[in-house]
Amino acid sequence: MRPDQSTTPRTVRRALPAFTEQLFEPFGRLRSELDRLFDEVPSRMPALQFGRTGPTAPVPALEMTESDEAYKLTAELPGIDAANVEVTVAEGVLTITGEKKEEREEKEKNYYFSERSYGSFQRSLQLPGDAAADKITARSKDGVLTITLPKDEKANARKRRIEIDAK
Secondary structure (H helix, E strand, O other), rough: OHHOOOOOOHOOOOHHHHHHHHHHHHHHHHHHHHHHHHHHHHHOOOOOOOOOOOOOOOOOOEEEEEEEEEEEEEOOOOOOOHEEEEEEEEEOEEEEEEEEOOOOOOOOOOOOOOOOEEEEEEEEEEEOOOOOOHEEEEEEEEOOOEEEEEHHHHHHHHHHOOOOOOO
């Protein structure tokens, strides 16, 4: 009997899992790397939580309404001082930037859990075509930021339908 034929069925059964582990080991590494990358996504992009719970950077909820005279944008900013919020408009994009600062008296508390969120945020949105960017106003009251975007009557006058020649 040759030395390589002396393998008993028991030894073969033990060698087979080791072989399959080696065969699939690169896939295990790939899965571990993908898991690690997806675990890092929320810390890099707080708006993408993939159903996870827990504190993240605050992202204000927005609501926009329209009347004949203006658009009204409201942003919920509870616990954020108006001095820590900035509203800018550039190239037809309105941006709300701010920061909710952590104000803890005791730095060494043993928290059972905390669902509060702190940090910087930024929300941007395209202005409606007929909004008068130079007449936008903002007001903050009781944790709600209200931005009024008056409509520009001239914006509608500049818009016209172009007939399509189908010849």
